[in-house]
Structure formats: C-alpha cells, structure tokens
Amino acid sequence: MNKIARVPAREQEPAARAANFEEVCYGYSVEEAQREASRCLDCRKPRCVAACPVSIAIPEFIGKLLEGDLRAAAGTILRDSSLPSVCGRVCPQETQCEGACILGIKGEPVAIGKLERFVGDWNIENGDKSVAQQTAGRKVAIVGSGPAGLACAGDLAKMGYSVTIFEALHKPGGVLEYGIPEFRLPKQRIVAAEIDSLRRLGVVIETNTIVGRTVTVDSLMNDEHFEAVFIASGAGLPKFMGIAGENLNGVISANEFLTRSNLMRACDERYDTPVHVGRRVVVVGGGNVAMDAVRTARRLGAEALIVYRRSEAELPARAEEVHHAREEGIEFRMLTNPVAILGDERGWVRAIRCVRMELGEPDASGRRSPVEVAGSEFEIECEAVVMALGTSPNPLIASTTEGLATQRWGGVVASESGATSRPGVFAGGDAVTGAATVILAMGAGRTAAKAIDEYLSTK
Amino acid sequence: MEVEAPRVARAALPGQFVIVRADEPGERIPLTIADYDAAKGSVVIVTQTIGVSTRKINALEPGDTLLDFAGPLGRPSDFVTETQGGLCAKRILFVAGGVGAAPVYPQVKWLHERGVEADVIIGAKNREMLIMTDEMQSVARNLYLATDDGSAGFRGLVTELMKELIDNRGQRYDEVITVGPMIMMKFVALTTKAYGVKTIASLNSLMVDGTGMCGACRVSIGGRTLFTCVDGPEFDAHLVDFDEAMRRQGMYKTQEERALHKCKIGL
Numbered sequence: 223m224n225k226i227a228r229v230p231a232r233e234q235e236p237a238a239r240a241a242n243f244e245e246v247c248y249g250y251s252v253e254e255a256q257r258e259a260s261r262c263l264d265c266r267k268p269r270c271v272a273a274c275p276v277s278i279a280i281p282e283f284i285g286k287l288l289e290g291d292l293r294a295a296a297g298t299i300l301r302d303s304s305l306p307s308v309c310g311r312v313c314p315q316e317t318q319c320e321g322a323c324i325l326g327i328k329g330e331p332v333a334i335g336k337l338e339r340f341v342g343d344w345n346i347e348n349g350d351k352s353v354a355q356q357t358a359g360r361k362v363a364i365v366g367s368g369p370a371g372l373a374c375a376g377d378l379a380k381m382g383y384s385v386t387i388f389e390a391l392h393k394p395g396g397v398l399e400y401g402i403p404e405f406r407l408p409k410q411r412i413v414a415a416e417i418d419s420l421r422r423l424g425v426v427i428e429t430n431t432i433v434g435r436t437v438t439v440d441s442l443m444n445d446e447h448f449e450a451v452f453i454a455s456g457a458g459l460p461k462f463m464g465i466a467g468e469n470l471n472g473v474i475s476a477n478e479f480l481t482r483s484n485l486m487r488a489c490d491e492r493y494d495t496p497v498h499v500g501r502r503v504v505v506v507g508g509g510n511v512a513m514d515a516v517r518t519a520r521r522l523g524a525e526a527l528i529v530y531r532r533s534e535a536e537l538p539a540r541a542e543e544v545h546h547a548r549e550e551g552i553e554f555r556m557l558t559n560p561v562a563i564l565g566d567e568r569g570w571v572r573a574i575r576c577v578r579m580e581l582g583e584p585d586a587s588g589r590r591s592p593v594e595v596a597g598s599e600f601e602i603e604c605e606a607v608v609m610a611l612g613t614s615p616n617p618l619i620a621s622t623t624e625g626l627a628t629q630r631w632g633g634v635v636a637s638e639s640g641a642t643s644r645p646g647v648f649a650g651g652d653a654v655t656g657a658a659t660v661i662l663a664m665g666a667g668r669t670a671a672k673a674i675d676e677y678l679s680t681k
Numbered sequence: 682m683e684v685e686a687p688r689v690a691r692a693a694l695p696g697q698f699v700i701v702r703a704d705e706p707g708e709r710i711p712l713t714i715a716d717y718d719a720a721k722g723s724v725v726i727v728t729q730t731i732g733v734s735t736r737k738i739n740a741l742e743p744g745d746t747l748l749d750f751a752g753p754l755g756r757p758s759d760f761v762t763e764t765q766g767g768l769c770a771k772r773i774l775f776v777a778g779g780v781g782a783a784p785v786y787p788q789v790k791w792l793h794e795r796g797v798e799a800d801v802i803i804g805a806k807n808r809e810m811l812i813m814t815d816e817m818q819s820v821a822r823n824l825y826l827a828t829d830d831g832s833a834g835f836r837g838l839v840t841e842l843m844k845e846l847i848d849n850r851g852q853r854y855d856e857v858i859t860v861g862p863m864i865m866m867k868f869v870a871l872t873t874k875a876y877g878v879k880t881i882a883s884l885n886s887l888m889v890d891g892t893g894m895c896g897a898c899r900v901s902i903g904g905r906t907l908f909t910c911v912d913g914p915e916f917d918a919h920l921v922d923f924d925e926a927m928r929r930q931g932m933y934k935t936q937e938e939r940a941l942h943k944c945k946i947g948l
Contacts, residue, residue: 390892392702392709392749400894430751432892436688458894462906469899469906469925471932478895486708486889493706494733495889496933569928616893618911 228330229258236549240520243404243489246546247311247336255340259288262332265324270334273322275665276373278302280319280334287341296345299338303664304376304420305369307346307412308398310339313661314540346415353422359384360678363448365433365619368396369660370454370651372420373667374674379423381675386448387425390432393485396456398660400485401477403514405521406543409484434618439626439647449681450646450674453634454667455619457652461611463506467563468609472498472571476507476515476610483518499524500605504574506560507610508532513543515608516552526552529602531559531579531592557581557592561599563607573601613657623647631656640670641677648674682741687722689752695788696758696883696915699724700891702749703737710734711888711910713784713860714753715813724752727783727812754891755914758788758858759881765795773799774846774854775821776839776869778861782813784883785860790820798822800852804839804865808832839865840872847876854878859918863930867923874919882918884909887930900926 232248233239239246250258262284270280279298286295299306315321315335323331359382364371367389375385393399398413407413421427431437433455442448460475462468479497482488486495503519505512508530519526528547530537533556537544548554557579566572578598585591615632627635627643633654640648650666652658689699693714700709716725728735738747760768773792777785782803792799804827805811811826811833818824826834827842835842839861846852859869860883873880886898886909898909903920907913 390751391890392751400890430749431688432751432754435754435892436692436752458892460894460896462896462899464906469901469929471928475896478889478897481889481895487706494708498933569925616911618893 226257226261228261228333229254231333231336236546236551239405240550241523243521245408246405249343250336250340255337256288256290258333258337259284261325262288263324269322269324270319270332273318275318275661276302276668278319278338283341284332284334284337287337292341292344292348295341296349299341300345302668304373305416305660305664306338306342307416308342308369308407309661309664310335310337310342311407311412312402312659314659316541318661342416343412346412346419349419351422354379354424357382357384357424361386361446361448362450362452362674362678363388363442363446364452364454365439366390366396366454366456366651366653367394367417367427368398368454368456368651368663370456370653370663370667370670371396371452372417373664374452374454374650374671375425375667376420376423377668377671378674379420379425381671383675383678385425387427388431388433388437388442389427389429390455391485392429394427394429400481401511401514403480403484403518404489405517406514432618434622439619439623439644443646449678450648452640452667452670452674453619453642453647453649453653454651454663455616455653456663457613457615457657459614459616459632460609461613462609463560463611465560465562467565467571470563470565470571471569472500472605473563473607473609474498476505476511476608477613479515479608480511480518483522489518489522497522498606500571501525502604503527503606503608504529504602504604505608505610506530506574507612508537508539509610509612510539510543511612512610513539513547515610517547517550519606519608520550520552524606527602528552528554529558529560529574529576530554530556532589533557533581536589555602559592559594560607564601571605571607573603574607575599575601613652615653615656619653638669639673640666641673646677648677682728682738683723683725684747684750685722686724686750686752689750690717690722690724691719693717693719693724693753693787694757694761695791696761696784697753697755698784698891698914699726699750699752700754700888701726701738701747701751703734703741704748707737707748708734709749709889709891711754711885711891712738713780713883713885714787715783716787716790716816724750727780729780751891755910756912758915760788761791765797768792768795768797771797771855772853773797774843774852774857775799775801776804776843776857776859776861776865777802778804778839778859778865779810780812781859781861781865781883782811782817785858786813786816786820788858789817793820800846800854801825802827802839802842802846804828804842804861806830838868840868843869843872856881857918858915859883863923863927866918866921867927870918870921870923880918881915882921883914884916884921884926885914885930886910886926887932899929
C-alpha cells in the first residue's frame with residue numbers, strides 16, 4: 223500500500239500574490255517531483271491514460287521521471303502533446319487523469335498535472351532545440367493558433383506536412399494568450415516557449431490574418447493551394463445577459479477585460495492599453511473565466527466579488543481556481559442573479575441590482591435550476607461589472623465559406639473525426655463544441671490531424 | 682500614409698477598416714481605410730494625432746514599419762452588393778467631417794469607377810483642417826466644402842449646408858452616408874430624419890480586437906445591442922443611439938483628460 227502522502231506544490235502566499243501577476247504555483251523541485259512520482263502504482267491497465275483526451279502514456283513518463291531520465295520522460299509526453307507545460311497548468315486533472323487514478327479511491331490521486339508541468343518546464347529549459355529539416359510537404363492551413371490549432375499543427379508537421387497557421391490577433395496562442403492570465407499561465411516563459419517548439423518543427427504562423435476577412439477558406443484552397451483546412455477558430459464571441467444598463471460605461475465582457483489585461487498587458491504600466499476596475503468590481507458567472515477575471519480584478523487593486531446564480535456545488539470552475547480565489551480574498555455571492563445594472567448621472571456603473579435565488583428541480587443539464595425568490599431584490603455597489611457568461615463561436619468563417627454547415631447556435635457541424643460538410647475542410651475545438659477546455663480542444667486537433675492525413679493520403 | 686499590406690489591399694472594400702498597433706507597448710486601434718491598391722499591394726491610412734497611439738503612428742517616417750496591421754475588418758458598405766442600375770437611379774450624398782473624409786474617398790471612388798456619381802460635403806473647422814479635397818474632386822459629381830470660419834467653401838456646419846442644398850439649391854437625395862465625429866453624425870441623422878432621407882452612419886467606436894471578440898464596441902441600434910466591428914461599422918443612422926455611443930467612446934478618458942480635452946476639429 224502507498225504510504226507517501228501526495229506532495230503539495232509550493233505556492234506564493236495568498237496575500238502577496240493578490241497584488242502581483244507572478245505565477246501562483248511554483249511547481250515541484252526534482253526531489254519533490256520524484257517523491258510524487260514514486261507514488262504511481264504503474265497500473266497494468268492505466269485508467270489515467272484512458273481518461274486523458276490526448277492519451278498521454280502517463281505511467282510511462284512518470285516511470286522515466288522516477289528513473290531520473292527527464293529527457294525520456296519529456297519524449298514520452300511529447301509523443302502525444304506538444305503543450306505539456308500548458309496542460310500541466312490548466313487542464314482539469316481532477317475530472318480527467320487524476321480523477322481516474324486508483325489511488326484517488328481511498329486517498330489522494332497522483333499529482334499527474336504537477337508532474338506533467340515539471341517535465342514540460344524541464345524540457346523548455348533543457349530540451350532539444352534543434353530545428354527540423356524543412357520538407358516541402360503537402361500544404362495544410364490551420365485557422366486559429368489556440369490549443370486545437372497548435373495540437374493539429376504539431377501532429378501534421380511531425381507527419382511531414384507543410385503547415386501554416388493563420389491567426390487573427392497579433393500574437394499566437396488564442397485563449398492561452400488573450401484569456402488565461404499570467405498568474406496561471408506565464409506567457410513568455412511558457413506559452414511562447416511551447417509555441418516556439420512547434421515552429422522548430424517547421425510550423426509557420428501568420429499573425430494579423432483574419433480568415434473570413436483578410437483571406438477566406440476558399441481563397442486559401444483555390445489561390446494559395448492549401449489541400450486541406452482545419453478550422454480551429456474557437457468560441458470567441460462574448461455573451462451578455464440582456465438586462466437593463468448593460469451598455470453603461472464600466473460594464474465589459476470577461477473577454478474584453480482579460481484581453482486588455484493579458485494580450486494587451488494593461489496589467490503592466492509600460493503598456494498603453496488601459497483597463498478600468500474602479501474600487502469594486504462585480505464579476506457575473508461561476509466558470510474558470512469568471513475566476514480568471516475576478517482574480518485579475520483583485521490584482522489590479524480592486525475589491526472583487528463573484529455573483530453566481532446557482533450554489534457552490536454547481537460552480538463550473540475548477541476546484542483549485544475557486545480555492546485560490548477564496549485565499550486571495552475574493553468574496554462569493556452564491557444564489558444571486560443580476561436583474562439590472564444601475565448608472566450614475568454620467569452613465570457609469572454605480573451598482574448592480576440582484577435577486578436572491580433558490581434551487582428548484584434539476585434541469586436538462588442535471589443541475590438544480592435556480593428560481594428567483596420573490597421580493598428579494600437588493601443592490602451591490604460597484605464601479606465595474608464584468609460579464610463572464612460564456613462565449614459562442616464567431617460566425618465570420620461560417621458566413622464567408624460557402625457550403626459549410628453550422629448549428630443554429632453557430633458551431634461548425636463536424637463529424638467525430640472533424641470532417642465538415644465541405645470536402646477537405648475539417649473543424650474542431652470550441653468552434654465545433656462551443657466553449658470547453660484547452661485539453662478537449664487539443665484532443666480534437668489531434669483527431670483532425672489524423673483525419674486530414676487519411677484524407678490527403680487517399681486523395 | 683501608404684502602408685504595404687498586399688493581402689489587406691487585395692481584400693479591402695469600401696466601408697471597411699484596419700486595426701493597427703504601432704509598437705509593442707502600443708494599443709490596437711481601429712483606423713479607416715482611405716484608399717487601397719490591390720495591384721500595388723498597398724493601403725492608405727489617414728490619422729490625426731489625438732492621443733498616444735495616433736502620435737506614435739504619425740511619428741513614423743517613410744520606410745518605417747508598423748508592428749501590426751490587420752484587416753480589412755467590418756462589413757463593406759451595403760452599396761457594394763447593389764446592382765449598378767439601382768445605384769445609378771439613386772442620388773447619394775456623402776457627408777464627411779474632419780478625418781471622416783478619408784474613408785469616404787474609397788466609397789465615392791468605388792462608385793465613380795462604376796459610373797455612379799455622388800455628391801460629397803466635407804466639413805472642417807477651417808481650410809487647414811480640410812483633407813483629401815483634391816482626390817475627392819476627381820471622383821465626386823459635386824464637392825461642397827463647409828468650414829466653421831468660412832475660410833473655405835460654405836461658412837457653417839455641414840448640416841446647415843445640407844439644408845441649403847436641399848431647400849435653396851434644388852438638390853434632392855435618396856440616401857445620405859455620413860462619416861465623422863459622433864456628434865456631427867448625430868446631427869446629420871436628425872437633419873435627414875426631418876427630410877425623410879435614408880441615412881447610413883459609419884461609427885468609430887472603441888475597439889480592442891476588431892473581430893467580435895471583446896464587445897467594447899457595442900452600440901444600441903433600434904434598441905438592439907450590436908457590435909460595431911462585425912455588425913457594422915455602418916448602421917442605419919436613424920436607429921443609432923448616438924448619446925450612448927458618445928458616452929461609451931469616452932470610457933477610457935480620465936477625468937483630467939476630459940477636462941483638458943478641447944475638440945481639435947472644432948466640434
């Protein structure tokens with residue numbers, strides 16, 4: 223039986239980190255990583271691998287790590303994932319690999335995420351930096367440089383294809399760059415480094431190129447001779463509630479708030495882009511994006527609180543993010559739903575009017591649906607409101623690609639392998655499923671890479 | 682300023698804009714397209730220094746590089762999908778204010794190249810603030826100028842000149858397209874409403890990404906919230922909530938800046 227307790231990862235003190243954008247978790251040292259690695263039972267039928275959307279050979283890499291062969295450990299992970307340092311930080315391990323770990327039945331599962339992160343970070347520092355031989359392979363275009371696009375690009379490049387990623391923004395990474403904050407996922411040290419490793423495989427990234435405007439799927443295929451296209455444009459369109467006062471000054475989407483702070487680096491005073499928080503910020507929503515927004519607001523110096531219409535048990539955010547937010551002094555107002563935003567005489571937010579909720583019968587999602595408590599309206603004073611209510615796919619590509627079937631809510635219709643209604647055009651990630659996780663998008667990217675290879679091999 | 686951007690130049694149509702970032706710490710700012718040449722692979726932008734970002738852009742010398750130049754963004758003007766016969770039957774008046782003359786030029790030029798002649802009013806504070814008058818002269822049927830001090834053309838506001846043209850000079854218009862400061866477009870819309878003339882306004886809302894991702898540019902159009910970057914930038918001017926749009930435009934001006942700000946184009 224396993225006697226060693228799960229090795230905790232060292233973290234910045236909550237009081238200190240609530241005032242800076244440095245990474246919260248320091249990760250493991252070699253000794254800590256090996257001690258944690260020794261807890262793995264090396265199961266014959268590893269349930270963790272089956273629970274990983276990209277099927278990383280988890281016991282194998284942990285075994286190599288335990289032997290001290292970090293290069294081999296990295297090689298094992300990189301067979302299936304090109305972004306281990308990213309995934310080790312942002313995957314919901316508790317519902318995937320770690321959630322399936324046998325040790326978790328009676329005690330705590332192996333800290334697979336922290337071990338992956340350790341190996342990934344080691345690889346960024348010490349791994350192979352050689353540049354792959356450029357091959358004049360068949361041309362594949364990828365729309366979007368987020369997790370799905372990057373994963374697909376990596377696999378296709380390894381298969382010998384000549385891959386170009388078209389990115390609408392000025393920096394590659396998609397949500398890794400504009401959405402997830404620095405304190406959870408360092409941009410330069412981690413995101414840029416892992417993207418550079420893809421460039422060394424021969425992947426070309428063209429930024430500032432909006433597919434659907436600068437070029438179209440058709441012009442890429444007809445004029446620029448790409449033989450296949452993978453649409454990985456994500457779910458970037460923010461949702462609003464449709465309540466009164468939503469266009470007041472100081473009400474912004476979480477996408478805008480996080481893009482200003484992360485991509486545009488408004489959190490760094492050397493940058494020109496402004497961001498408004500005021501003295502008190504209300505973030506509406508309970509997902510990971512809401513946690514990222516509220517913790518960013520806190521670090522920008524505001525008193526920050528979450529307003530969520532269901533109860534704690536229904537919070538869709540990862541447990542670790544909620545825990546970290548609480549430690550940093552974030553207040554949670556559960557079972558509270560906004561009904562209107564109130565402005566001052568200059569048209570700026572002065573308060574948000576909410577109503578208390580109670581849980582009723584389970585709804586279609588299986589979660590108990592919240593019901594308003596009559597006559598329970600009250601106001602919370604604030605100077606900014608951030609709406610973190612989810613996102614939907616951008617219609618730009620669908621509307622400019624003839625014959626590309628979409629769902630009524632905007633998602634691109636794609637088979638399990640990623641094939642769309644157009645021959646040679648594949649799609650995956652949030653553009654197909656609606657907003658989900660980094661790792662599911664990566665899984666879809668890998669599946670599509672295989673399907674694109676099969677399609678082009680038989681064409 | 683002429684910018685080498687072959688893909689943008691090839692794809693650009695009247696009514697669209699670009700997002701520009703001058704340097705690494707710089708903001709992404711939307712700028713209208715003043716001309717484009719697919720064969721040369723270049724796009725012309727016109728900027729007036731009103732803040733940090735425009736100052737950086739205007740400080741560039743020939744041969745320098747803009748760090749980022751993305752586009753074309755937004756929906757092209759509605760008229761690019763209309764038939765030539767339909768367009769020829771229509772009397773169109775463009776009303777431009779200040780640097781708003783820049784994006785009007787490719788619109789009038791596009792029409793002119795297809796045999797459709799339109800009238801143009803360019804308004805500014807004084808003669809020195811007028812831009813693109815020669816270019817416009819070469820593509821417009823009639824070009825009218827309006828300056829606050831009368832140093833060029835009509836002395837007065839563009840709205841007064843519009844009334845003068847319609848009431849006293851026998852001009853009749855089926856459609857007005859206006860580009861300029863929000864406050865000017867608001868009053869153009871009020872003026873044309875009284876005459877019952879369909880009016881399109883091109884809004885210059887604040888933006889970050891310009892692709893529909895952030896919602897900074899939301900505007901109320903007939904009570905519906907739309908995004909200027911992907912649903913616009915052109916909207917039915919009679920449905921635009923200009924007061925809200927103006928208030929939202931000032932969202933990131935500090936109190937101090939607001940107090941110090943004196944409109945440089947005289948509005």
